[in-house]
Amino acid sequence: MVSSADGTGIRAWCNDGVGTPVLVCNGLGAPPAAWPRIIARDSGYRVVTWYQRGLGGSQRPADRSRVRIEDHTDDARAVLDAFEMPSATVMGWSLGVNVAFELALEDPARVRAVLAVAGVPGGSYSSLFGTLGVPRRLRAPMGRLSSRLLPVVGPLLPLVAASLPPWYDLLSPAAVRGPTQEAVHPGPLRAVLHEFSRHDWAWFRYLADAVAQHAPLDVSTVRCPVTFLAGRYDSLVDIADVRAAARSVPGARLREMAGTHFLPLQYPQVMIEELRRLAPPRAEH
Secondary structure: OEEOOOOOEEOEEEOOOOOEEEEEEOOOOOOHHHOOOOOOOOOOEEEEEEOOOOOOOOOOOOOOOOOOHHHHHHHHHHHHHHOOOOOEEEEEEOHHHHHHHHHHHHOHHHEEEEEEEOOOOOOHHHHOOHHHOOOHHHHHHHHHHHHOOHHHHHHHHHHHHHOOOOHHHHOOOOOOOHHHHHOOOOHHHHHHHHHHOOOOHHHHHHHHHHHOOOOOOOOOOOOOOEEEEEEOOOOOOOHHHHHHHHHHOOOOEEEEEOOOOOHHHHOHHHHHHHHHHHOOOOOOO
16 A cells, blocks of 8 residues: 555555556556556566555545545655656556646656557546537536446446457447457456446546546646557547647657547557557666
8 A cells, every 4th residue: 555645545556577667547447457468567567556546445535625636646656656666657548648647747757758548638528428429518517417327337337348249349340440450359348347346436426527627738848758549439538639639749649549448458469569669668677
């Protein structure tokens, strides 16, 4: 257990690997298993991550208001310190993209590079439901309304996942040509969703609504290498917003894939390829 800046006990995790340091800022409630190739002990990376406040064994803060992105960023620093990492390549997924860029803006010396997966730097609720054609002015209210269903829908996620066909059957014939052929069967997804089902979904909803208060960030001053990965079928993050974020970061690279919000599970090989492009693995002691 790692103590964060406000004294909250955070359950941290390490793959016990030796190599280039990597900090994973995960999606809300996601376990390390969401990154199957990255977390392997022999991946060439020393990977650390944590479970968000009140989830997966981490404590809830004594002050319930301390669940802002800034608080999650304090947790990220605490994890880096606990594992004696002065700096690291930072990977963010979904909510974790907010945390990754907060850290890059606040403590640029600690962030060697950012791999931003299926997320935008702030304004998360305004990016919801873009693929469904929902007008932007309605997205945040719909996001808050949808969050009210989490205590009911959350525990059912494993049952839904168990009935899913392979990802390539969920997409159109045109979409499965090319790199999508490597998309995996949702077996790993089932395992992740099974862990999801154990969450206190009322608390999960509280955390999600707190994330919605995070305003869009000005990332034009970020100078470390940055890569954005976006899914063209992502209903939770509007790909137009990811494109705009990539344009605003000097020298940033954008890769779009025929995938959904679950890119780390759909494209595990792409994840490690893109990580290696930003941060080649090497022995570090």
